[in-house]
Amino acid sequence: MEFPAIALLEFSSIAAGIEAGDAMVKRAPVQKIQSGTVQPGNFLVLVAGDVASVEEAFAAGKEVGPGALADCLFLPNVHPTVVMALGGQRQAAQEDALGIVETTSVATAIRVADAGVKGAEVSLLQLRLADGLGGKGLVYFHGLVADVETAVAIGTDVAHNHLVRHMVIPQLHAEMWDNVNGYGRFGQHFGWEAA
Incomplete structure (x- = not known):
């Protein structure tokens, strides 16, 4: 499946990651969200879809868990x-x-x-x-x-x-x-x- 844009937020807190993922899909109609735990106890939230929706969801996720945000990315034209x-x-x-x-x-x-x-x-x-x-x-x-x-x-x-x-x-x-x-x-x- 191809998507024009993706965004990923990597949290050091599982609770913050879940809260951020919820805020992301509530704010913007993304085509796909995938989230879950990864080693060493981090939580990832990935959204994909059109550029505007992904950008809006990305902004929402960053607002929720800034203290627990380990790294993030927004790729409006992902390969x-x-x-x-x-x-x-x-x-x-x-x-x-x-x-x-x-x-x-x-x-x-x-x-x-x-x-x-x-x-x-x-x-x-x-x-x-x-x-x-x-x-x-x-x-x-x-x-x-x-x-x-x-x-x-x-x-x-x-x-x-x-x-x-x-x-x-x-x-x-x-x-x-x-x-x-x-x-x-x-x-x-x-x-x-x-x-």
Whole structure:
């Protein structure tokens, strides 16, 4: 499903997040709201729809829980691949390069993904958010080396003080591609049968 705009608010308080989500959908007729807990005990509220409604809902959410608001984003022209990645879609790849941007927040990771795919000829391989990452965000870009370098540079500029680490691996080994294309959690890789 494609949406012209999305907004996400990341709260350090679950109660504040629920209150904010309620205020958001009461104020504006968004097409979609998704909310829930993520590690490490944060609460996310994501709304999607037309630009005006999402912007109004975003403003309402920020008014409710400012003391508990850890990070937020409003993307009035979100890239369609970011929306697909938020829905859990992953691309399998074995291209020339892998670019990785690791962030301290979910909102920043989404912002990095959107900026990277808009600013460079890359594909968004994965967008991993919070759970299993201690609340961090993880963005994987793939494509030709120069393009991946551009996407990562754009992403690190967008991440500002929410950046943990970034890198470009020019030619990731085929066996590592198998791991990167997988689920991402260590235990999921073992296909060992019980003895």
